[in-house]
Amino acid sequence: MTLGSVPPKFKVSIDRDQCMDCGRCIENCSYGVYRREGDKILIESRKCTGCLRCVAMCPRDAITLTEKPVDYRSHPLWSREVREDIIKQARSGKIILSGMGNASDLPVVYDHLLLDACQVTNPSIDPLREPMELRTYIGKKPSKLKFRKTESGDVELETKIAPNLKLNTPIMIGHMSFGAISLNSQLSMAKAVTELGTYMGTGEGGLHEALYPYQDHMIVQVASGRFGVNIDYLERGAAIEIKIGQGAKPGIGGHLPGEKVSEEVSKARMIPIGSDAISPAPHHDIYSIEDLVQLIRSLKEATEWKKPVFVKIAAVHNVAPIAAGIARSSADAVVIDGFRGGTGAAPKVFRDNVGIPIEIAIASVDQKLREQGVRNEISIIASGGIRSSADLAKSIALGADAVNIGTAALVALGCRVCGNCYRNLCPWGIATQRPELVSRLDPERGAVQVSNLIQGWTDELSELMGAAGINSIESLRGNRDRLRGYMLDEKMLNILDVLPAGA
Amino acid sequence: MCGIIGFIDRTKSRMDGSSIKAALSLMNERGSGDGAGYAAYGIYPDYADYYALHVFFDNLGEPKKKVDELLQQLGEIVHQEEIPTTPQPGIKKVHTPWRYFFKPSEDLMSGKAASEKDVVTYIVMEVNANVKGATIFSSGKNMGVFKASGWPEDVANFYRIEDYKGYIWLGHNRYPTNSPGWWGGAHPFNLLNWSVVHNGEITSYGTNQRYVEGYGYKCTALTDTEVVAYLFDLLGRQHDLSYEMVVKALAPPFWDDIDRMPAKEAELNRAVRLTYGSALMNGPFAIVVGTENGIVGFTDRIKLRPLVVGENGNRLYISSEEAAIRVLDPEVKNVYTPRAGEPIIGRFIE
Ligand code: SF4
Ligand code: SF4
Numbered sequence: 001m002t003l004g005s006v007p008p009k010f011k012v013s014i015d016r017d018q019c020m021d022c023g024r025c026i027e028n029c030s031y032g033v034y035r036r037e038g039d040k041i042l043i044e045s046r047k048c049t050g051c052l053r054c055v056a057m058c059p060r061d062a063i064t065l066t067e068k069p070v071d072y073r074s075h076p077l078w079s080r081e082v083r084e085d086i087i088k089q090a091r092s093g094k095i096i097l098s099g100m101g102n103a104s105d106l107p108v109v110y111d112h113l114l115l116d117a118c119q120v121t122n123p124s125i126d127p128l129r130e131p132m133e134l135r136t137y138i139g140k141k142p143s144k145l146k147f148r149k150t151e152s153g154d155v156e157l158e159t160k161i162a163p164n165l166k167l168n169t170p171i172m173i174g175h176m177s178f179g180a181i182s183l184n185s186q187l188s189m190a191k192a193v194t195e196l197g198t199y200m201g202t203g204e205g206g207l208h209e210a211l212y213p214y215q216d217h218m219i220v221q222v223a224s225g226r227f228g229v230n231i232d233y234l235e236r237g238a239a240i241e242i243k244i245g246q247g248a249k250p251g252i253g254g255h256l257p258g259e260k261v262s263e264e265v266s267k268a269r270m271i272p273i274g275s276d277a278i279s280p281a282p283h284h285d286i287y288s289i290e291d292l293v294q295l296i297r298s299l300k301e302a303t304e305w306k307k308p309v310f311v312k313i314a315a316v317h318n319v320a321p322i323a324a325g326i327a328r329s330s331a332d333a334v335v336i337d338g339f340r341g342g343t344g345a346a347p348k349v350f351r352d353n354v355g356i357p358i359e360i361a362i363a364s365v366d367q368k369l370r371e372q373g374v375r376n377e378i379s380i381i382a383s384g385g386i387r388s389s390a391d392l393a394k395s396i397a398l399g400a401d402a403v404n405i406g407t408a409a410l411v412a413l414g415c416r417v418c419g420n421c422y423r424n425l426c427p428w429g430i431a432t433q434r435p436e437l438v439s440r441l442d443p444e445r446g447a448v449q450v451s452n453l454i455q456g457w458t459d460e461l462s463e464l465m466g467a468a469g470i471n472s473i474e475s476l477r478g479n480r481d482r483l484r485g486y487m488l489d490e491k492m493l494n495i496l497d498v499l500p501a502g503a
Numbered sequence: 504m505c506g507i508i509g510f511i512d513r514t515k516s517r518m519d520g521s522s523i524k525a526a527l528s529l530m531n532e533r534g535s536g537d538g539a540g541y542a543a544y545g546i547y548p549d550y551a552d553y554y555a556l557h558v559f560f561d562n563l564g565e566p567k568k569k570v571d572e573l574l575q576q577l578g579e580i581v582h583q584e585e586i587p588t589t590p591q592p593g594i595k596k597v598h599t600p601w602r603y604f605f606k607p608s609e610d611l612m613s614g615k616a617a618s619e620k621d622v623v624t625y626i627v628m629e630v631n632a633n634v635k636g637a638t639i640f641s642s643g644k645n646m647g648v649f650k651a652s653g654w655p656e657d658v659a660n661f662y663r664i665e666d667y668k669g670y671i672w673l674g675h676n677r678y679p680t681n682s683p684g685w686w687g688g689a690h691p692f693n694l695l696n697w698s699v700v701h702n703g704e705i706t707s708y709g710t711n712q713r714y715v716e717g718y719g720y721k722c723t724a725l726t727d728t729e730v731v732a733y734l735f736d737l738l739g740r741q742h743d744l745s746y747e748m749v750v751k752a753l754a755p756p757f758w759d760d761i762d763r764m765p766a767k768e769a770e771l772n773r774a775v776r777l778t779y780g781s782a783l784m785n786g787p788f789a790i791v792v793g794t795e796n797g798i799v800g801f802t803d804r805i806k807l808r809p810l811v812v813g814e815n816g817n818r819l820y821i822s823s824e825e826a827a828i829r830v831l832d833p834e835v836k837n838v839y840t841p842r843a844g845e846p847i848i849g850r851f852i853e
Contacts, residue, residue, distance in 0.1 A: 122704035122787050123807055130805055135758050141777050144742040155745070157771045164777065370717040376781060397709075469706035469787070471805065474780035481709025 003091055006084050007071035008046040012054075018062035025054040025063060030425040030437055051418040053427035085348070098348040099421030099431070101248055101385060101407055102340045109359040109488070110391045114501055116482040117467040125471050127462040133472040134458060134465075136402050138239075138379040139164030139308040139332040162332065163308055165239055167402055168197030169458040170473055171392065173450075174337075174383045174404030175221050175241065175312075177203025179256045179265045179277065180344035180421070181410075182438040183210060185430045188446025189409055190214035195447070196454055199238060201404070204254060204279060206268035207233055219310065222299065224253055225279030227269040231302060239332075240299050241310040242292070244283070247341030247358070247384035249350040250314030254279035257345065259424045262433040289325040296330050308332035315339060315361035315384065316354075320368035326378075327369055333379035335404065336361050340385025342407040344431060345422035358384045359398060363496045366399025366478055375399075375478075389460035398496065399478040405454075412453040413446050504678035505702035506530030507690075508822040509791035510831060511798045511849040512670045516817070517545050520664030520672065526830040527655040527674035530823060533702075536593070538677030538689030539658040540650025542698035542793050543669030547645045550604040553581055554623050554695075557641035557648055558630075559598035559686055566636030567601070573629065577622055578607040586649070586662065593657035598638075598686055600662075602647070620695055620740065624720075627694060631723040638687045638723075643696035646671075646793070650689035658689075670851075673793050675700040679726075687724055694732045696795040697739070701728040702823055703788030703808045714781035734782050735792055746799045750846035752779035754804050791821050797850040806843035813838040819849035 012033055014025075019041070026034040026041065033047045034054070048065065055063045072080055085096055118124040125132070140162040148158045173189050180203060187210060193200045194217045201219045202211075206228020211218065220237030222229050234240060245251065256265075256277040266273040286292050296309050311326045312335035313319065319336060326334045338358025343351065362382045369375035382395045383404035395403050411417065414428040421431035429441030465471065468482050476482065484501040485493045493500055508526050512518065523541060547555050556574075560566050574580050586600040607622035627639045641648035646669070649662040655676050659665070675690035691698040705711065705727040712722050712730050718741070720733040731753075738749045752775050756764075761772045776783070787807030791800045800821035802810045813820040813828040813835040820828040820835060828835050841847050 118706070122706060125805070131757050131759065133758055137777050141780075142774075143778075145744070145748075145774055145778050147744075147748065155748070155771070156767075157774050159774065159778075161770075161774050161777060366713075370713060373717055375717060376714070376778070469704070470785045472780075472783060472785060474776070474783045475707030475710050475785035477710055478713045478781065479707060479709035480713065482706075 003087055006087055008048070008068060010045055010048040010050050011066050011068045012043050012045045012048050013064050014041065014043065015062045015064065018060045020060055022059060024057050024059065028053045028057045028427060030427045030432075030434075031420075049418040049420045050416065051420065051427050052416045096348040097345050097422055098351050098419060099343065099345055099423075100417055100419040101342040102351050103419065104352040109357050109492070109496070110387075110394055112486050112488050113359070113394050113496070113498065114484050114486050115390070115393055115397070115464055115468065116484070118469040122469045124469055125466040127459075127466045130466070131471060132462040132466060134169050134461065136167040136170045136473055137164040138167060138381065138401055140378065141376055143373075143377055163306055164332075165199060165308060166197070167199065169454060170396060170402035170461075171454050171457060172198050172381070172402055172404050173200035173409045174341075174406040175201030175203040175219070175243065176406060176410075177205030177221075177256070177344075178208050178268050179203075179205040179260055179433070181431050182429055182433060182441065183208055183264065184438050184441040184443045184446065185410070185413055186211060187443035188413055188441065189450050190218060191443065191447035192450035192454065193217045195451055198454070201241060202237070204228070204243060205256075205265065206270065207236055208264065208268045212236065223279050224281070224283040225277060227271060227277055227279070230270075234299065234303050237307065239308040239310060240303070241312055241335065242295060242299070243312045244286070245312065245314030245316070245337070246343065247314045247337030247339050247355055248343035249346040250316050250339075250355045251281060252347070252350060253281045255345050257422060257424065260433045265433055289329055292326070293329045300330075310335050310381070312337060315356045315358055317356055319356070319361045320364040323365040323380075324368050324372050324374070327372070327374045331378065333381055333401070334365070335381040335383060336365060338382070338384030341383060342410070358382050358386070359394065360492075360495060362395055362398045362400050367497060389457040389464065392457060393461055393464045393476065394483065396473065396476045397479050397483045401477060408453065409450055412449045413441065504533045504535075506533035506676035506823045506827065507700040507702050507789060507791055508672075508674040508827050508831075509700065509793070509798045509800060509820070510672045511819050513797075513817040513819070513849060513852045515545065515670040515851060517668035517670050518672065519668050520659065520666070522831050523672045523674045524656060524659035524664055526822070526827040527659075527676050529827050529830050530676050531654065533678060533823060534654065534676035535678045536654045537679050538650065538652050538675075538686075539655040540648060540675050540677075540689045540691050541659065541662070541664055542641075542646065542648045542671075542673040542691040542693065542700075543667050544643075544646040544671035544696075544793055545669040546647055546667040547604070550582065551645040553604035553606050554642055554644055555647050556603040556605050556626075556639055557586065558601045558603070559638045559640060560601055561598060561636035563599060563601075566634055569634045570630055570637050573626060573634075574603060574605055577611060577626060578605055580605055588661050589663055591653070591657045591661045594651055594653040594661050597652075600649075623695060624736070628719065628721045632721045640687060641693045641698075643693060643698070646696060646698070648691050648693045648698060650675075650691065651686050652689060671793050671798055673698055673700045673791055673798075685725075688726045690728055691793070692724065692729045692732045694736050695740070696793070697732045697735045698793040699728055699731045699735070699790060701731060701788055701790045703803065704786045705730070705784050705788060706786030707784050710781055711784060731784070731790060731792070734784075735794070738779065738782060739794070746794070746848050747846055748775065750799065750801045750844070751775050752782050753784045754801055754844035755783060756844065757804065789823060797848060800841070800847040801845065802841070802843055804844045809840070811838060811840055812847050817852070819847075821847055
């Protein structure tokens, strides 16, 4: 092997004075880092992914996991990662796969946007004592209302309002399919959103029977592979989402490795056990906006025009005109997924290099839809890299109606962002179908954790709004006046349409 | 801070400007001497069919030439003059206030009643955004706004307010906190026959501004109140909503209240919030709007700014303070404070 082996990324060690030899580390590590030989626990650091399951489960805090210092000559251009990728490909000749979101070190625009707060001249509002309205309706809105007077002189509404989803908080959970993640993960999230009065996506994996009790809070997805799609599935969802693109991998289809296609997954997806589930890059019936219109209308027709239909696209440089086309296509909401969005499996080169940040995409879509006079008729849902209530507030101020979270919800379930989701070995029972691993995640507890997270962000959003003297989410939406840019160049400020800090 | 006052005589019997000046001056501790203004309806009976365009010119050279050209291109100027003023020690004259009586050309109109107003709106937006040194600050028919930086008495004396007689009067005493104290930034803010006086701050300004700008309005006054005039024009004129409905859109009931309403009413209120969410105004405010058919007063949804209403026969008064109303009419009856978001509407008797 002329290439040799690459040095391990992590160094795992056990403090033998602390260790009580209980073997929990061996049981918990699905990647096989630990094994027993005689009365000794041996460690194979090379296999470690940094999932931190062993550290969390060791009763003695005996395990130390460190990122290994560089074993290569350090170089600003030829980084360790670059060299390792080359070595991997020199060996395999294949596309390098990766899990979770964009791991490149690009600046985060969110961190260069600052929110506003009231001082003296207008009062900040105390959400504990005053009403604070976070309720959001997602769906088509008329551009104006018409009323008629009845004979008795009463005013009646003439305009018919299209079906909308009512969200008690502008936070939803994005689409992560059964297959990519475990049923227990989906159950945890489904319980949480149902309790909170918001929604989650099914992903393109169909709808498992166990989720039927939560179907009124689930948005069913129609992706290019059409996995799991039949009329029963469409009718069960609260809304339907057509997935055109995904932030982590714009322009390519989906791939669920065969090892994740268990019996249950195969049933929900309507594919054979163990077969790779590959959604094509394009929908083979959509080659233009007109085709998209047809699909939207047929889905609406099939569900008797009772459900909103969303269209999800990846944030790419031309996202604004594409969203404008979608806005005119009778879609009820456009979901925009930024390049920091997560994924079960994506070619690394896509994940780290294709697409644009969600912050910029929302701002330019909001602007374009306004220029075309259709902003109020369609909802914008932002997703892909929303990490905190501050990101959420900034997204809304940039023009989103609501956000989808993905990675954040998984982290609430225990995910340590180790980036190995495509291997079916997730030690936290999240991105795996192995029963022994799945059972590590208790859906009851998971639901509490996810619900706590969303509740915490919701309360923080209330406080941020109150500080800005705003008591309804409508008044934060697109409110660039409440944002300032810090250390952003003039062009970027123009695209975001925010003033610099101090102005 | 800021002191506001609105008056309407429902029979269109006219009142001169001296008492509104006295009433507004009573609220001087609500101002800072940085701006005051008046709007009066019914003051130009001889030119009642023409749009009275009040313009601040930085000078009567280039800016005026450009405005003249634009007006001549789009219609007919039947009369123009400098607005008569008397120098006041308390007022530094920075602009020349001018007025045109103008009729848009028939050729430009598509036969719809609304199109005349569209032409005038276009002119206002075009001049204010693109003609340097000129600001159209009043553009209604048979009405006019008079405003400047200064105390209410000084501004009134400067414009000789007592010489005008109107059946609607609005007055505003300004305490600017969030924008510069320039003449164009004083209230009332006007577009066509909509004039707005406002006490407070609109924290939803960024949202409201983006919303109206999507319909071609341009916010150029550097202050949040301007957008209220445009919201009224958009919802009241272009969308043809009643004044009650406009107020419902701008200061809607809370969702909890909507949830408790009878089904039909809840559906209507829900539709208003869904459709006009971007018009919803947040922050502390008390507002009086002058219109073609009367006046409309309302406060924000949690009533962070004061508003008092008084009535006497055909007269309705709305103000920040009861004392100011009593200066206008010592006999005033039925004085009360409206609920948060409740519209107070004074209409002419047909
Ligand atoms: S889990 Fe901790 S205490 Fe138990 S065997 Fe492993 S290192 Fe030792
Ligand atoms: S879901 Fe599991 S495998 Fe994927 S990043 Fe998180 S911890 Fe790692």
